[in-house]
Amino acid sequence: MPVSPAVVTVTGAAGQIGYALLFRIASGQLLGPDTPVRLRMLEIPPAVKAAEGVAMELDDCAFPLLDGIDITDDATAAFDGVNVALLVGARPRTAGMERGDLLSANGGIFGPQGAAINAGAADDVRVLVVGNPANTNAFIAAAHAPDVPADRFTAMTRLDHNRALAQLRQRTGAAIDDIRRVTIWGNHSATQYPDLTQATIGGRSALGVVDDQAWVRDTFIPTVAKRGAAIIEARGASSAASAANAAVDHVHTWVHGTPEGDWTSAGVVSRGEYGVPEGLVSSFPVTASGGAFTVVPDLELDEFSRARIDASVAELVEEREAVRALGLV
Ligand SMILES: NC(=O)C1=CN([C@@H]2O[C@H](COP(=O)(O)OP(=O)(O)OC[C@H]3O[C@@H](n4cnc5c(N)ncnc54)[C@H](O)[C@@H]3O)[C@@H](O)[C@H]2O)C=CC1
Numbered sequence: 001m002p003v004s005p006a007v008v009t010v011t012g013a014a015g016q017i018g019y020a021l022l023f024r025i026a027s028g029q030l031l032g033p034d035t036p037v038r039l040r041m042l043e044i045p046p047a048v049k050a051a052e053g054v055a056m057e058l059d060d061c062a063f064p065l066l067d068g069i070d071i072t073d074d075a076t077a078a079f080d081g082v083n084v085a086l087l088v089g090a091r092p093r094t095a096g097m098e099r100g101d102l103l104s105a106n107g108g109i110f111g112p113q114g115a116a117i118n119a120g121a122a123d124d125v126r127v128l129v130v131g132n133p134a135n136t137n138a139f140i141a142a143a144h145a146p147d148v149p150a151d152r153f154t155a156m157t158r159l160d161h162n163r164a165l166a167q168l169r170q171r172t173g174a175a176i177d178d179i180r181r182v183t184i185w186g187n188h189s190a191t192q193y194p195d196l197t198q199a200t201i202g203g204r205s206a207l208g209v210v211d212d213q214a215w216v217r218d219t220f221i222p223t224v225a226k227r228g229a230a231i232i233e234a235r236g237a238s239s240a241a242s243a244a245n246a247a248v249d250h251v252h253t254w255v256h257g258t259p260e261g262d263w264t265s266a267g268v269v270s271r272g273e274y275g276v277p278e279g280l281v282s283s284f285p286v287t288a289s290g291g292a293f294t295v296v297p298d299l300e301l302d303e304f305s306r307a308r309i310d311a312s313v314a315e316l317v318e319e320r321e322a323v324r325a326l327g328l329v
């Protein structure tokens with residue numbers, strides 16, 4: 001029996017991440033080889049023509065799973081019946097900025113989009129916010145969607161998670177598939193806490209394999225946390241293909257699950273886990289099963305980890321206060 005197509009909406013579809021993302025979605029890498037996809041591309045009016053050009057290229061790939069493409073500048077139309085919403089469209093930072101500096105420029109995008117999702121999305125909608133500052137933009141979107149379960153709104157820290165895996169591979173020579181239980185806690189910002197205390201490499205403690213606390217504290221953590229700025233410095237533009245790759249990973253894991261014995265990292269709406277105030281969108285260690293993320297419970301946090309998580313969560317609280325002051329929630 002033919003499977004009906006999933007509606008996947010990508011905002012900012014004519015941007016750099018959109019260009020790296022849409023072709024992977026249409027080829028089946030997001031939802032798997034058995035699910036046809038109907039793509040909805042949302043753009044602001046000046047970029048609709050560029051989105052049309054991207055759609056022409058998508059057509060020219062003749063992807064068997066691509067059921068059709070709609071292009072619109074209207075959020076209500078973009079999110080009508082949507083199953084997977086990828087909220088990418090937002091301004092990227094430039095050299096010298098922190099992601100939080102984008103709040104006033106970008107925050108206003110996510111309330112109306114949350115409201116449009118609330119009004120028209122499919123019952124099983126899953127939302128991934130990529131546009132920065134991603135955690136707080138997801139908080140804004142969720143606040144405007146009271147009828148959508150809060151656990152359907154997530155923010156992307158999978159890129160940070162993948163960066164942590166890559167740094168650990170470089171340091172130890174381990175295969176990526178042998179590295180497990182790495183965690184990104186907190187905000188997708190320089191305050192994030194990439195945590196190796198629970199991580200294993202080939203079943204052994206990653207900290208034991210590395211055997212160099214100073215490297216973890218002074219090299220690993222800042223390299224992962226400041227990787228976005230390093231890419232901007234080197235490339236003259238913020239990361240795009242690796243961000244699109246992480247978005248594909250995030251949704252694929254959400255839908256298809258985490259491997260036995262492992263977990264990933266995602267920004268999810270806190271229910272008070274690990275002392276993170278309820279309602280904030282914070283990155284946690286999460287497993288995925290049955291199409292839902294669950295925060296890994298009962299991990300022991302040492303003093304250093306506790307302090308790092310608290311510092312990043314304090315920044316999320318500040319961002320929440322800022323969006324309240326701006327009248328965005
Ligand atoms: N969470 C993460 O790990 C990462 C997040 N990002 C963020 O993703 C966002 C997008 O980055 P790029 O694609 O490089 O930027 P870009 O500037 O190349 O593209 C953004 C696109 O969004 C569109 N747009 C702006 N307002 C919109 C609206 N209201 N509705 C629909 N579309 C709208 C623009 O017309 C543009 O085409 C930025 O905020 C960037 O900082 C980037 C990398 C990683």
Ligand SMILES: O=C([O-])CC(=O)C(=O)O
Pocket residue numbers: 092093099132159227228229231238239
């Ligand atoms: O750093 C930036 O502005 C873009 C981003 O979020 C990342 O690369 O992690």
